Amino acid sequence: MERKFKIGDRIICKISGVYGTCISFYVPTSCEEQTMVLTDDGRRYHAPTSSWELYTENCEEGIGYADEASRVNMLNFYGEYVVKYAQNHGLTILEAVEEPMVKARKAFFEATGM
Numbered sequence: 001m002e003r004k005f006k007i008g009d010r011i012i013c014k015i016s017g018v019y020g021t022c023i024s025f026y027v028p029t030s031c032e033e034q035t036m037v038l039t040d041d042g043r044r045y046h047a048p049t050s051s052w053e054l055y056t057e058n059c060e061e062g063i064g065y066a067d068e069a070s071r072v073n074m075l076n077f078y079g080e081y082v083v084k085y086a087q088n089h090g091l092t093i094l095e096a097v098e099e100p101m102v103k104a105r106k107a108f109f110e111a112t113g114m
Contacts, residue, residue: 003049007092008083010055011037013047019055020045021079023094038093040076042106078109 005011005022012019020037023044027033036046082105086096096102108114 005052005054011035011052012055013037013045013051014053015047015051016045018045018047021083021093022052023092025049036094038079038082038097040079042078042097076109077114078106081105081109 003025007022007024009022010019011022018037018039020039022035023038024036025033026036031048033049034046035049035052036044037052039045082093082096082102085091085099085102085105086093089096089099091099097106
């Protein structure tokens with residue numbers, strides 16, 4: 001199966017409407033490949049890879065993003081922090097959300113919305 005997205009892309013589940021940042025792919029026993037996303041509120045959600053597509057809000061071509069700026073602006077303050085932290089420390093998004101500093105930032109975001 002050829003995926004149309006990769007880790008770090010914003011994707012949406014065609015079945016449930018849940019969207020977030022792709023953080024991993026895995027194949028459970030006796031099941032098709034699954035894709036996991038980190039939602040903007042910090043939860044993890046997974047569904048079969050075949051049910052996901054690129055999130056195309058405000059995209060003229062209908063595939064992917066019109067530009068990098070529109071992609072970044074889709075994240076809340078916490079999401080932006082996680083992505084930047086992961087990039088700065090050479091981590092995946094999934095690894096970054098387990099870091100104590102990122103957990104503290106999430107608690108601050110949940111308390112203040114900033």
